[in-house]
Amino acid sequence: MGISELTAKFDPSDFLTSLTDFSKQHRAQRWEGSIGDFLTRILPGNPTAYVRTSHEYIWDMLLWYGRDVPGSDAEKARELFKRELFGVDEPLARVVDYFKAAAAGSDVGRRLLLLLGPPSGGKSTLAILLKRGLEEYSRTDEGALYAIKGSPLRESPLNMVPTSLRAQFRETYGVEIVGELSPWARDYLDRECDGDYLRVPVERIFLSEAARCGIGTYAPHDPSTADIADLVGSVDLSKVSRVGDEGDPRAWSWSGAVYAASRGVLEMIEILKVKREFLYLLLTMTQEKNVKVARFPLIYLDETILAHTNLAEFNRFLQEKENEALLDRMVIIKVPYALSYKDEARIYKKLVYGAPAFRNTHLDPHVLHLAAVFAILTRHAKPEREGLDLPKKVRMFAGEAVEGFSETEVARLKAEAPDEGLSGVSPRFVINALSTAITRGNARSLTSMELLLALKDAIESDARMDAKQKKIWFDHLVTARKEFYNRWVKEDVHRALFASFQDEAQQLLEKYLDEIEAALDQRKVTDPMTGESRAPDERFLRSVEEKIKVSESGKQSFRQEVIRKAMVAFKAGEKFRLASHARVREAIEQYLFEERRDVLRLVTSTARPDDDARQKISVVQERLVTEYGYDEHSAQEALNYITTLLSQE
Numbered sequence: 001m002g003i004s005e006l007t008a009k010f011d012p013s014d015f016l017t018s019l020t021d022f023s024k025q026h027r028a029q030r031w032e033g034s035i036g037d038f039l040t041r042i043l044p045g046n047p048t049a050y051v052r053t054s055h056e057y058i059w060d061m062l063l064w065y066g067r068d069v070p071g072s073d074a075e076k077a078r079e080l081f082k083r084e085l086f087g088v089d090e091p092l093a094r095v096v097d098y099f100k101a102a103a104a105g106s107d108v109g110r111r112l113l114l115l116l117g118p119p120s121g122g123k124s125t126l127a128i129l130l131k132r133g134l135e136e137y138s139r140t141d142e143g144a145l146y147a148i149k150g151s152p153l154r155e156s157p158l159n160m161v162p163t164s165l166r167a168q169f170r171e172t173y174g175v176e177i178v179g180e181l182s183p184w185a186r187d188y189l190d191r192e193c194d195g196d197y198l199r200v201p202v203e204r205i206f207l208s209e210a211a212r213c214g215i216g217t218y219a220p221h222d223p224s225t226a227d228i229a230d231l232v233g234s235v236d237l238s239k240v241s242r243v244g245d246e247g248d249p250r251a252w253s254w255s256g257a258v259y260a261a262s263r264g265v266l267e268m269i270e271i272l273k274v275k276r277e278f279l280y281l282l283l284t285m286t287q288e289k290n291v292k293v294a295r296f297p298l299i300y301l302d303e304t305i306l307a308h309t310n311l312a313e314f315n316r317f318l319q320e321k322e323n324e325a326l327l328d329r330m331v332i333i334k335v336p337y338a339l340s341y342k343d344e345a346r347i348y349k350k351l352v353y354g355a356p357a358f359r360n361t362h363l364d365p366h367v368l369h370l371a372a373v374f375a376i377l378t379r380h381a382k383p384e385r386e387g388l389d390l391p392k393k394v395r396m397f398a399g400e401a402v403e404g405f406s407e408t409e410v411a412r413l414k415a416e417a418p419d420e421g422l423s424g425v426s427p428r429f430v431i432n433a434l435s436t437a438i439t440r441g442n443a444r445s446l447t448s449m450e451l452l453l454a455l456k457d458a459i460e461s462d463a464r465m466d467a468k469q470k471k472i473w474f475d476h477l478v479t480a481r482k483e484f485y486n487r488w489v490k491e492d493v494h495r496a497l498f499a500s501f502q503d504e505a506q507q508l509l510e511k512y513l514d515e516i517e518a519a520l521d522q523r524k525v526t527d528p529m530t531g532e533s534r535a536p537d538e539r540f541l542r543s544v545e546e547k548i549k550v551s552e553s554g555k556q557s558f559r560q561e562v563i564r565k566a567m568v569a570f571k572a573g574e575k576f577r578l579a580s581h582a583r584v585r586e587a588i589e590q591y592l593f594e595e596r597r598d599v600l601r602l603v604t605s606t607a608r609p610d611d612d613a614r615q616k617i618s619v620v621q622e623r624l625v626t627e628y629g630y631d632e633h634s635a636q637e638a639l640n641y642i643t644t645l646l647s648q649e
Helices: 003-009 012-029 035-045 047-051 054-065 073-077 089-103 123-137 163-173 183-193 237-243 276-288 311-318 321-327 341-353 367-379 390-397 409-416 427-440 448-460 467-497 501-521 538-548 555-571 582-595 597-605 611-627 632-648
Strands: 032-034 112-116 145-148 201-205 215-218 265-269 304-309 330-334
Touching (some): 035 047, 035 201, 054 089, 054 123, 054 304, 112 123, 112 276, 123 215, 123 265, 276 304, 276 321, 311 321, 341 367, 341 427, 367 390, 367 427, 367 467, 390 467, 427 448, 448 632, 467 582, 467 611, 467 632, 501 538, 501 555, 501 582, 538 555, 538 582, 611 632
Parallel strands (some): 112 304, 215 265, 265 304
Antiparallel strands (some): 032 201
């Protein structure tokens, strides 16, 4: 869709109206008043909401995002991440468990959350989603936050309640106050309000990373020159001359990252690159909820620290024994690459179509899946189990049925290789190759073969890899093409060639069911044409089953499984169709493909096609475009590729 079409479809006045409405709503959400106003007008409505810790606030935010999702709280709390993160369900479940336990008041809340994984694995995206979620939630009624106006720590106005009155407060409102005034607030109370608590102004705040309000981010630079003042601030000499005392809170620069993140979340990027004193400060803050700086007593801070780092830094950190105590105060969650090529393809789709320049580029229906298969092949260890190779393993992890292996086998494979997915091709590597292929070729269309060539070039030009590693990855490209793309494109062309494929396939499926039912019951079959009785057609049964490599010894159990599923469908009042059993569908399609191979070869390989052949080719191309996701360019390539395959068989 071009710009002219967009402007024709959307009236600019509609956007201006939306912007005006947003501005009005934003102004309406603001609130200011005194502590007295807050205690009488705001707090009684929902006292529990205004004494939440940062972990409780984040947990409530996660549940708010999943409020319309059926299921358990754990399922609801993952909804925020499902929009952008794919193939990392287990790490996300552990992250959710961390916040749930921390919000419940367990000791987990006194631990720093560390995400550990390879580059481009989703760690930063997870942190960004969490921060953006907090920003949006703080603008809702459920997520409303109030703070002492002007406080650089945006501390809760309830911290103003004197310790001697907190028991009475608990009896009055039914909630406990946890938190102490900062040096800034104590000074403000005495200097600006003459010690009168009820005069202290209060305002509603909105979390914002850009405004450094409740969301802070720290990225280390050169460790040798890094200053801890970046975290906790320092004396501002320009203010000392005005206030006359370095120990005056007004002379302190409250610009440190830990103050910016107060009552929200602090993201620490590449945390293990910082000096050890930084780590001790952060871990003490998570454990004790306070920080100590020169000239001031302990400063109470409630915030969640979310850190992430890569494997190389973590392994170096592990080698130093003095870091054991620090590790004990962290909750470490591994965030590996996706191990399902279907999930990986969703990542590529998000990244490719997120680039405005590529949104009008047509990708043939297998480009992203083919790239994903290659990536997954590099991340899997070669299986040692008999009868299991890498292509089968890739299919199993994508949820596809593989002969001889049950669905529970995937869980066992994961348990045997817990670090699988922490190495291999990164999504960034593949996206770079995809982007290069799109920009250097036909910018309006990209085919699977063009993608493979782009990946091959990317491997060849990568200076980080030695010849041995490149050879392994080249082999994975060949495997992806032969074991996956060849099958996919054959199925597409075959279906497009025969308009009656679905009807024929269903008829063949019903014949297969009749034959195996008779074979299992050891009874004869009545021929529908002649009316004569005959023995089950074992040759037909085996010719279908061999297409998916069902062994002679395994045919009985396979047939029993098919009949069981057919009976389940029958009892539910449903018809057993091709979609009911993935492996039977594959077998039937392959069987039909073999039956029609000569016709297909004739249509696709005729050098000078006659009118009839030309008409068939035209119909196939049109059907590939209209029904199977190709465009004219990729459909022609698919037909040419099939011609080459058939000539080699």
